Each structure stands twice: as structure tokens, then as C-alpha cells.
Amino acid sequence: MSAAVTTPTEVARDAGPALPELMRAIGVRARQAARALALTAGERKRAGLLAAAQAVREAERTILAQNALDLADAKAAGRPSAFLDRLALDPGRVAGIAEAIETIAGLPDPVGRVLARFERPNGLIIERVATPIGVVGVVFESRPNVTADAGALCLMAGNAAILRAGAETFRTASAIAAAMNQGLAAAGLPPDALQLVPTRDREAVGLMLGGLDGAIDVIIPRGGRSLVERVQAEARVPVFAHLDGIVHVYVDATADLAMAQDVVLNAKLRRTGICGAAEALLVAEDAVTTHLAPLVRALIEAGCEVRGDAAARAVDPRARPAAPDDWGREFLDAIIAVRVVDGLDAALDHIDRYGSRHTDAILTSDPVAAERFLHEVDSAIVLHNASTQFADGGEFGFGAEIGIATGRLHARGPVGVEQLTSFKYRLRGTGQTRP
Amino acid sequence: MSAAVTTPTEVARDAGPALPELMRAIGVRARQAARALALTAGERKRAGLLAAAQAVREAERTILAQNALDLADAKAAGRPSAFLDRLALDPGRVAGIAEAIETIAGLPDPVGRVLARFERPNGLIIERVATPIGVVGVVFESRPNVTADAGALCLMAGNAAILRAGAETFRTASAIAAAMNQGLAAAGLPPDALQLVPTRDREAVGLMLGGLDGAIDVIIPRGGRSLVERVQAEARVPVFAHLDGIVHVYVDATADLAMAQDVVLNAKLRRTGICGAAEALLVAEDAVTTHLAPLVRALIEAGCEVRGDAAARAVDPRARPAAPDDWGREFLDAIIAVRVVDGLDAALDHIDRYGSRHTDAILTSDPVAAERFLHEVDSAIVLHNASTQFADGGEFGFGAEIGIATGRLHARGPVGVEQLTSFKYRLRGTGQTRP
Numbered sequence: 001m002s003a004a005v006t007t008p009t010e011v012a013r014d015a016g017p018a019l020p021e022l023m024r025a026i027g028v029r030a031r032q033a034a035r036a037l038a039l040t041a042g043e044r045k046r047a048g049l050l051a052a053a054q055a056v057r058e059a060e061r062t063i064l065a066q067n068a069l070d071l072a073d074a075k076a077a078g079r080p081s082a083f084l085d086r087l088a089l090d091p092g093r094v095a096g097i098a099e100a101i102e103t104i105a106g107l108p109d110p111v112g113r114v115l116a117r118f119e120r121p122n123g124l125i126i127e128r129v130a131t132p133i134g135v136v137g138v139v140f141e142s143r144p145n146v147t148a149d150a151g152a153l154c155l156m157a158g159n160a161a162i163l164r165a166g167a168e169t170f171r172t173a174s175a176i177a178a179a180m181n182q183g184l185a186a187a188g189l190p191p192d193a194l195q196l197v198p199t200r201d202r203e204a205v206g207l208m209l210g211g212l213d214g215a216i217d218v219i220i221p222r223g224g225r226s227l228v229e230r231v232q233a234e235a236r237v238p239v240f241a242h243l244d245g246i247v248h249v250y251v252d253a254t255a256d257l258a259m260a261q262d263v264v265l266n267a268k269l270r271r272t273g274i275c276g277a278a279e280a281l282l283v284a285e286d287a288v289t290t291h292l293a294p295l296v297r298a299l300i301e302a303g304c305e306v307r308g309d310a311a312a313r314a315v316d317p318r319a320r321p322a323a324p325d326d327w328g329r330e331f332l333d334a335i336i337a338v339r340v341v342d343g344l345d346a347a348l349d350h351i352d353r354y355g356s357r358h359t360d361a362i363l364t365s366d367p368v369a370a371e372r373f374l375h376e377v378d379s380a381i382v383l384h385n386a387s388t389q390f391a392d393g394g395e396f397g398f399g400a401e402i403g404i405a406t407g408r409l410h411a412r413g414p415v416g417v418e419q420l421t422s423f424k425y426r427l428r429g430t431g432q433t434r435p
Numbered sequence: 436m437s438a439a440v441t442t443p444t445e446v447a448r449d450a451g452p453a454l455p456e457l458m459r460a461i462g463v464r465a466r467q468a469a470r471a472l473a474l475t476a477g478e479r480k481r482a483g484l485l486a487a488a489q490a491v492r493e494a495e496r497t498i499l500a501q502n503a504l505d506l507a508d509a510k511a512a513g514r515p516s517a518f519l520d521r522l523a524l525d526p527g528r529v530a531g532i533a534e535a536i537e538t539i540a541g542l543p544d545p546v547g548r549v550l551a552r553f554e555r556p557n558g559l560i561i562e563r564v565a566t567p568i569g570v571v572g573v574v575f576e577s578r579p580n581v582t583a584d585a586g587a588l589c590l591m592a593g594n595a596a597i598l599r600a601g602a603e604t605f606r607t608a609s610a611i612a613a614a615m616n617q618g619l620a621a622a623g624l625p626p627d628a629l630q631l632v633p634t635r636d637r638e639a640v641g642l643m644l645g646g647l648d649g650a651i652d653v654i655i656p657r658g659g660r661s662l663v664e665r666v667q668a669e670a671r672v673p674v675f676a677h678l679d680g681i682v683h684v685y686v687d688a689t690a691d692l693a694m695a696q697d698v699v700l701n702a703k704l705r706r707t708g709i710c711g712a713a714e715a716l717l718v719a720e721d722a723v724t725t726h727l728a729p730l731v732r733a734l735i736e737a738g739c740e741v742r743g744d745a746a747a748r749a750v751d752p753r754a755r756p757a758a759p760d761d762w763g764r765e766f767l768d769a770i771i772a773v774r775v776v777d778g779l780d781a782a783l784d785h786i787d788r789y790g791s792r793h794t795d796a797i798l799t800s801d802p803v804a805a806e807r808f809l810h811e812v813d814s815a816i817v818l819h820n821a822s823t824q825f826a827d828g829g830e831f832g833f834g835a836e837i838g839i840a841t842g843r844l845h846a847r848g849p850v851g852v853e854q855l856t857s858f859k860y861r862l863r864g865t866g867q868t869r870p
Contacts, residue, residue, distance in 0.1 A: 035787075035813075038813065039810070039811060118832060120830070120831075120832060124821055124825065124830075126831060126832075131813070131843075133843050133844065134843055217843055217844065218844060236671075238673055238844050256866070259865075259866035262866060262868050263866060263867075263868055265868075266868035266869060267868075270868070270869055352470075370863075374861045374863075375474070376474060378470075378473065378566070378859075379859065380859055380860065381859065381860045381862065382859065382860070382861055382862070383862040383863075383864065384862070384863045384864060385863070385864045385865055385866050385867075386559055386862055386863075386864025386865075386866070386867040386868075387867060387868045387869050389868075389869040390559065390862060390867070390869055392869075395555070395869065396555075396561060396860070397553060397555060397561075408566075408568050408569055408652055408857040409568065409652065409653060409673050409844060409845040409857065410844040410845040412857055412858055412859060412860075413859065413860045414860075422843040422844065422847055423847055424813075424814065424815055424816065424817060424847060424848065425815065425816045425817070425831070425847075425848045425849075426809045426817055427816065427817070427818040427819070427821055427825060428805075428809075428818075428819045428820070428821075429818065429819060429820045429821025430694075430820055430821075431691070431694035431697060431698060431820050431821070432698075432820075432821040432822060432825070433697050433698055433700075433701035433702075433705070433821075433822045433824075434701060434705055434822050434824040434825055434827075434830065
């Protein structure tokens with residue numbers, strides 16, 4: 001990190017407090033902001049987010065200027081073009097960031113929802129009511145829009161967010177966060193509800209994973225596998241994340257062939273780089289001629305590399321042999337592993353062994369097989385006769401998501417604004433005492 | 436640990452595997468059992484638990500014999516009488532253990548509940564459906580009945596349990612676990628669904644807190660403050676627990692006096708050793724004559740020591756002065772800290788500063804004050820005009836609880852069988868692809 005890349009929003013580390021104190025102070029401010037936010041009505045959160053979106057629009061020039069600096073550094077550092085594309089903003093993308101904030105502002109307030117209500121024989125009325133979680137730490141890499149998406153989702157759920165941007169997107173993220181802070185302040189919300197860690201120092205991530213003396217309730221990593229792996233290994237606070245999406249589609253002999261072709265091509269090829277993209281196709285033995293052959297042909301003709309076991313290769317000479325580690329591999333590319341399995345039980349075993357408990361689908365007309373698959377596959381998302389690319393909070397109707405979790409505690413599947421809440425019990429009595 | 440206390444169920448550590456391997460093997464078996472349990476119908480879980488309860492009844496003599504050995508050691512070690520009472524069983528208590536298992540067997544199956552259901556504009560039907568969590572680790576101290584309660588609750592929720600008994604209750608807990616395992620096996624359920632760690636070696640706790648290579652999904656400590664503190668500090672997996680119950684009751688001038696007297700006495704004195712027992716009484720300044728004086732008198736006359744601030748002491752010469760650390764102190768005894776506060780805001784500030792976010796109550800006839808208290812106090816359980824001793828899963832109608840959690844993720848408040856479940860998303864389509 002050279003002095004040349006320091007921006008006005010970055011802390012001058014020589015003059016400022018040491019990193020642990022800096023981070024601790026961020027935690028304390030986040031906790032205070034969270035307390036205020038927890039008691040803020042939905043309308044005021046909404047107004048704050050709309051003001052933040054407007055401020056982002058108005059800061060377009062500054063944001064693009066900072067983004068140009070980030071991009072120039074990333075190019076100079078020889079970053080690949082996919083990386084540069086994730087980092088790059090233009091006026092349309094800045095407008096998209098503002099629109100995403102506005103979409104989140106339009107969601108129903110998840111706080112205060114009565115999740116359950118029961119009356120006890122003694123007349124006590126017990127309600128389980130949604131509350132914010134508190135403080136959410138978000139660690140992300142190159143996409144600057146995460147600042148806005150994650151910050152807005154946390155805030156709508158009444159949580160304060162501590163955001164840690166990747167070094168390459170630091171100036172862009174800082175400019176977006178500064179604009180949002182201005183908007184929040186103008187609407188009377190605590191700007192500390194959204195704090196971007198004001199340094200590229202990588203040690204800041206380690207401190208966040210330690211929880212900042214109890215100031216952080218949950219950590220959400222947004223980025224590649226190595227980031228998620230580090231966060232899951234080191235975090236001393238709960239993590240909402242998934243490491244991979246080893247997504248399977250199982251097709252049996254009763255599946256409607258046209259439907260299966262549409263769904264398999266969509267699941268694999270609509271976008272190959274997302275976690276819901278299919279990585280393996282399993283076909284029942286008695287569907288080799290009827291289904292496997294046309295599916296492999298369609299995949300290859302659509303530009304997908306097929307890596308098959310012997311039975312799969314037998315139906316099409318263009319298929320290549322699958323290596324042993326192609327089972328359970330996340331290609332994130334136009335490549336699919338294809339295997340013939342001895343029916344549903346073998347498919348379930350394969351998914352149990354090689355899957356990542358993210359998203360898996362069955363294509364069948366047999367309702368018994370469908371129900372068994374939906375029941376027995378232990379993944380966050382299981383589908384019958386639909387594309388695995390629906391594994392997305394927006395497609396679930398959640399408005400927006402901060403990611404997809406494969407853990408089993410609190411949040412699982414797409415993490416939207418509701419999953420960013422906790423709850424408490426509210427008891428109303430008329431003087432009841434316990435016998 | 437001397438050779439003399441080794442029982443048939445305890446691993447002969449000299450001959451057996453090293454502790455890390457032993458614990459890892461327990462984790463692997465628990466994970467396998469959890470997979471089987473996750474797919475076990477409610478009726479079969481119920482039958483297994485009823486068989487386990489019956490086996491406990493039939494093993495009464497063995498259980499009592501082992502308990503006598505534990506008790507003799509504890510007496511020889513000079514354990515206090517409260518400790519011995521928690522440890523001691525008699526035929527009535529053994530029957531109580533069996534009945535508790537039967538009560539849990541009678542709960543509705545929490546697995547498979549459809550928690551939410553929505554149809555998307557494209558016709559996809561999305562259901563959020565309850566699943567087990569997986570493997571629950573329970574670390575407990577002297578009460579041998581935790582073996583049965585915790586094991587049965589985990590099992591009814593489809594989870595495998597790894598139970599670690601305190602050294603003093605080890606033989607009793609082993610006898611109960613052995614009986615339950617027999618019952619489960621007789622009913623065709625995997626006995627590894629309930630494993631008691633077969634050694635008193637304290638290192639086993641540390642290994643469990645490390646998660647046993649990912650085999651444990653959540654840890655639940657059951658015992659005193661030092662146990663919970665250690666678990667919260669060291670666990671690398673999520674923990675459902677509370678450290679203290681610093682429970683407040685706030686009374687304002689509009690509270691019905693007779694009701695307030697009943698509720699305050701019940702909240703403090705019904706049982707002083709439970710986490711829902713009140714530890715501090717806050718009274719509004721304008722209620723000193725009308726409410727504070729009779730409440731302090733009633734408490735003292737009921738045998739409770741009152742430790743008050745100057746204003747509280749002024750109403751009754753028998754009140755003693757509160758020390759600064761009496762605010763925020765969990766007496767777990769017939770002692771209460773009493774303070775006069777300048778109205779609702781001051782009460783909220785006091786609770787925010789000294790409370791433990793467990794359970795707090797307001798006694799008032801003012802609906803606005805009541806709603807503000809219920810909304811603004813950030814505790815797992817907040818009550819209006821009812822005793823804080825209702826902070827209990829049984830009183831909530833949960834049938835049984837494994838403890839009370841003050842964390843904000845996944846479980847909060849009483850942790851019953853529903854809070855021991857996770858969920859997944861089940862999507863049913865007719866060939867939908869994502870545009």
C-alpha cells in the first residue's frame with residue numbers, strides 16, 4: 001500500500017490511532033447506531049435509504065472518478081478482464097446501485113412482524129416478534145455495489161453494518177459509502193449505521209473476524225472461495241455463507257424430455273459463474289437412450305464441455321472423460337460432469353457424497369421420486385422440475401439478498417432482509433404469577 | 436480421577452484409543468445417526484422415546500445404584516448440600532425422568548412443518564420447511580436428568596446429541612444413557628443418536644467446543660456461570676446459552692398495587708435460584724409513597740433482604756444500603772436491589788446498562804408506557820404485568836426446554852424443540868427456467 005493511493009476518506013495511519021483501536025471504535029459506534037436503528041420506524045428507515053440512493057445519484061461524478069483510479073491501479077496490477085469488469089462502474093451502473101437501494105427501501109419493514117402468537121391457559125398472551133440482529137460485518141472483494149446492497153439490506157432490517165471493501169475497490173466503495181452516509185444523515189438516521197472500514201490494511205479483516213470485542217453479531221463474506229474459506233476458518237462469530245455451489249440435476253426416465261432439455265441447458269448455461277449454476281448431471285440408467293443422449297447432444301451443441309463417465313461418453317463421442325475430481329467440482333464455466341446412476345438411491349448417494357448442500361434438482365414425472373428427492377436431499381434449496389438458477393433471493397421474492405447460506409443455524413438459503421432479523425418474546429398479562 | 440471410580444460404561448483409557456480419536460469417532464457416529472434421524476417419521480421418533488422412557492423405568496435399580504456411588508463420592512469430596520440435592524435421585528425422581536421423556540414424545544413433530552409457502556408469478560411454489568439442525572453437543576454439570584431431557588428434545592427434533600456429563604454425575608448419567616440407548620435400539624432407532632461421552636476426562640469438553648472436525652453444529656451448556664463462560668469463550672461452534680439472568684421489574688405510579696405486590700413477590704421469591712428470578716426492583720419517583728413503601732415492606736416481611744439506594748432505604752429502616760456492584764448482580768438468593776428511578780426513560784437506561792438481555796418486566800396500567808417498555812427493552816423476554824418467573828419453556832407451552840438463550844442468532848429465549856430445528860427451501864415447478 002503506497003501513500004499515492006490514500007484518499008481523503010482513508011485514515012492517515014501514521015497520524016491516526018493504531019488499527020485495533022480504530023476498529024474497536026468502529027465497533028462501539030456501530031453498536032450505538034444499532035441501538036438507535038432498532039427503535040427506528042420502517043418509514044424513517046425507508047426515508048433514509050431513499051435519501052441515500054439520491055445521494056449516490058448526485059455523487060455520480062465523484063464515484064466514477066474514484067472508480068477510474070481503482071480501475072487504473074487494477075489494470076496496472078495486471079488483473080484479468082473479468083476482475084476489471086466486476087470493478088468497473090459507468091453511469092448506468094451507478095444508477096443501478098441507486099435503484100437497488102430504492103428497491104430495498106420498498107420492502108416491507110421486517111422488524112416488528114409478529115411471527116407467532118399464542119394465549120396460555122392462564123391468560124398470558126405471548127408473541128414472538130421480529131427484532132434486528134444488531135451489528136453485521138460484511139467482508140467483500142471487488143464488486144463496489146456490495147457497499148450499497150449489503151448496507152441497505154442491513155439497515156432495512158434495523159442492523160448497523162461494518163463493511164470491509166477489498167483493497168482494489170476501496171476508493172470506489174468509500175465514495176459510495178460517503179454518499180450514503182450523507183443521505184442517511186440528511187434523513188436524520190445515524191450515519192454510523194453504515195461504516196466502511198477506512199483502511200486497506202488487511203489486518204482489519206482479522207480483527208472483524210474476532211468480533212471486535214463482541215460488537216459484531218454475524219459476519220457475511222461476499223467474494224471468492226478463498227475469502228469465504230478464510231472467514232469460515234477464522235471467524236469467532238457466526239458466519240452466513242456458502243463455500244461452493246456443487247449443484248446437481250438428476251433426470252430419470254419419466255422426465256418430460258423437452259422440459260428436461262430446457263431446464264438442464266438453463267441450469268448449466270444461462271450464467272455459468274453463479275453459485276446456482278449446475279455443475280453435474282446425473283441420469284438414471286434406464287434413461288440413457290431416451291434422455292442422456294439428447295441431453296448430452298444439446299449441451300455440447302450449446303457450447304458446453306461434457307465430462308462423462310464411460311456410460312455418458314458412450315452416447316456421444318464428443319464427450320470427454322471425467323477425471324475423478326470432476327465429481328464435486330465447481331467449474332463455474334461451460335463445463336459439466338455427467339454420470340449415469342442406478343436410479344434414485346444412487347443419485348441421492350452421489351449428491352450426499354459430492355454435493356455442497358447448496359442447491360440440487362430432480363427432473364421427473366414420478367411424484368413419489370420427486371417427494372423423496374425433496375425430502376432426502378439435505379441441501380438449502382431443493383427443486384422439482386425447475387432450473388437450479390432460481391437459487392437467488394430475488395427469484396424467491398425476497399427483493400434482494402446478501403448472499404446464500406449453507407449453514408444450518410439462523411439463515412439457510414438466500415439471505416434476505418427477513419433472515420437479517422432476530423426475535424424476542426413479548427408477554428402481556430393481567431397480574432399473572434407462577435404457582 | 437482414580438481407577439476406583441471407573442464403571443463398566445467408562446472407557447478404559449489405558450487400553451482404548453487416545454481421547455481425540457475417541458471423540459472424533461463419536462462425532463462421526465453422531466453425524467451418521469443424524470442423517471438417519473433426519474429421515475425418521477415423527478411416529479417412529481415417538482416410539483423410540485417411549486421405549487427409552489420405559490427402559491429408564493426398568494433400569495431404576497441400576498440407575499439408583501450408580502447414583503448412590505456418585506453421591507458417596509460427592510459427599511466425600513465435601514460438596515455442599517444444594518449440590519448433593521441436584522445430584523440425588525430416588526424412585527420418584529427416576530419416574531420423573533421417564534415422564535419427562537414421555538412428555539417430549541408427546542410433542543408434535545417439529546420436523547417437516549411448512550413454515551412459509553408462497554407462489555411466484557412464474558408458477559414456482561416455494562416452501563420453507565423445518566428440518567433438523569444435525570448434531571447438538573450438550574455439556575452439563577451435576578443434574579443427571581439433563582441426559583434424558585436434552586437427549587429426548589434433540590431426538591424429537593431429529594438431531595443426534597453428544598452429551599458430556601459432569602464428573603460427579605458421570606455414573607448416574609451413564610446408567611440413564613445406557614437405558615435410553617437400549618430403548619432406542621429396541622424401537623429400531625440408531626442408538627448413536629444419543630451418545631454420552633464415556634470418560635470423565637475434562638479435555639473432552641475442549642474437544643467438543645472445537646466442534647469435532649465439523650461434526651457438532653451447536654453447543655448447549657447446562658450448568659453454572661463458570662461453565663457457560665468457558666463454553667462461550669472457547670467454542671468454535673455456535674452456542675445457545677445465557678450467562679446470567681439480571682432480571683428487572685419496573686413499577687410505575689399507575690400500577691395496581693395489589694397486583695404489583697403479588698407479581699414482585701412471585702418474581703423474586705417463588706424460586707430464587709432460577710434465571711427468571713427478579714434481581715432488581717426499579718420504582719418510579721412519583722410512586723415512592725404509594726408503591727415503593729408497601730413493596731419494600733412486603734419483600735422484607737416475606738424474608739427477602741432489600742438492598743436499596745438512599746431513596747429506597749428512606750421508606751423502610753430495615754433496608755440495607757446497596758453496594759455499587761449490587762446493580763447488575765445475579766443474587767440467585769432472597770436478596771433484591773431496589774432503586775428509585777426518574778420515570779420510564781431512566782428505567783430503560785438502567786436496564787440497558789445493568790441488564791443481561793434475558794428477562795425484564797414492567798408493571799403499569801399505562802398502555803403507552805407498557806408498549807414502550809416491551810418495544811425498547813432489548814431482552815429475550817419482556818413482560819407487562821406478569822411475573823418474570825414465566826421465563827421458562829414449559830410456561831411458554833413448549834412442552835420442555837433445553838435452556839434459555841440470550842444470543843440473537845437462531846434461538847432466543849426458551850429453547851424448545853422447534854428452536855432445535857433448521858429449515859430448507861423446497862421448490863416445485865413445471866419446467867420453469869430463469870430468463
